[in-house]
Amino acid sequence: GESVGLHLPTLSVQEGDNSIINCAYSNSASDYFIWYKQESGKGPQFIIDIRSNMDKRQGQRVTVLLNKTVKHLSLQIAATQPGDSAVYFCAEKLGSSSYKLIFGSGTRLLVRP
Amino acid sequence: GAGVSQSPSNKVTEKGKDVELRCDPISGHTALYWYRQSLGQGLEFLIYFQGNSAPDKSGLPSDRFSAERTGGSVSTLTIQRTQQEDSAVYLCASSLGNLGDSPLHFGNGTRLTVT
Numbered sequence: 761g762e763s764v765g766l767h768l769p770t771l772s773v774q775e776g777d778n779s780i781i782n783c784a785y786s787n788s789a790s791d792y793f794i795w796y797k798q799e800s801g802k803g804p805q806f807i808i809d810i811r812s813n814m815d816k817r818q819g820q821r822v823t824v825l826l827n828k829t830v831k832h833l834s835l836q837i838a839a840t841q842p843g844d845s846a847v848y849f850c851a852e853k854l855g856s857s858s859y860k861l862i863f864g865s866g867t868r869l870l871v872r873p
Numbered sequence: 874g875a876g877v878s879q880s881p882s883n884k885v886t887e888k889g890k891d892v893e894l895r896c897d898p899i900s901g902h903t904a905l906y907w908y909r910q911s912l913g914q915g916l917e918f919l920i921y922f923q924g925n926s927a928p929d930k931s932g933l934p935s936d937r938f939s940a941e942r943t944g945g946s947v948s949t950l951t952i953q954r955t956q957q958e959d960s961a962v963y964l965c966a967s968s969l970g971n972l973g974d975s976p977l978h979f980g981n982g983t984r985l986t987v988t
Contacts, residue, residue, distance in 0.1 A: 791973065792972065792973040794976050794977070796979075801981070802981050802982075803877070803964050803966075803979035803980050803981045803982050804916070804964070804979045805979070806976045806977070806978060809976050811973065849915070849916070851916075853972050853973055856973070858972070859904070859921060859923065859929075859971065859972050860918050860921065860929075860972075861906075861916075861918075861972065861977060862918075863915045863916040864915060865914075865915045866915060
């Protein structure tokens with residue numbers, strides 16, 4: 761898969777710093793959310809998911825925070841590394857009976873050495 | 874373990890020709906999805922297969938697009954009489970169970986260029 765878009769929002773961080781990528785989702789009935797990482801020429805790679813009955817979930821160097829009140833999702837990456845440079849997508853599932861993922865437009869993360 | 878495999882990785886075709894794109898999902902995954910990713914745009918849902926149920930074709934952009942899934946495993950996406958606006962990366966994904974219980978796992982896509 762191609763990295764998407766010529767006009768993606770871009771976050772530039774220094775290697776070793778923490779990164780926070782934000783996503784506003786559209787539907788208050790959405791009950792499941794996923795963050796994907798997409799490197800140039802590759803398909804989206806699963807990073808971490810969270811159900812709507814949770815506020816926070818942690819993985820290895822990553823944390824996802826969910827604020828249902830304002831329909832906001834964030835991905836925190838600790839000690840950002842050059843290999844973290846990619847486009848990051850959030851995706852939502854529109855309720856318990858849905859089986860589709862609706863993707864956001866993506867954020868490009870650039871890690872400065 | 875083996876991930877989702879798509880072939881070909883790149884396809885260049887002339888306008889008006891038909892193309893077939895292939896997807897091998899992860900073994901044991903019952904759900905299979907096709908998405909399209911155009912330059913400057915996000916991922917667009919095309920079609921969904923789950924087990925032996927009738928597929929959800931609601932995302933297919935025109936009747937030139939069709940897809941099959943044989944034996945609950947391999948899927949092919951066919952585009953007839955290709956147009957330049959069909960140029961995009963076509964991504965296949967599979968899931969072990971219901972979305973929400975398990976995430977989608979994507980292949981690396983087929984980049985289609987229609988000249």
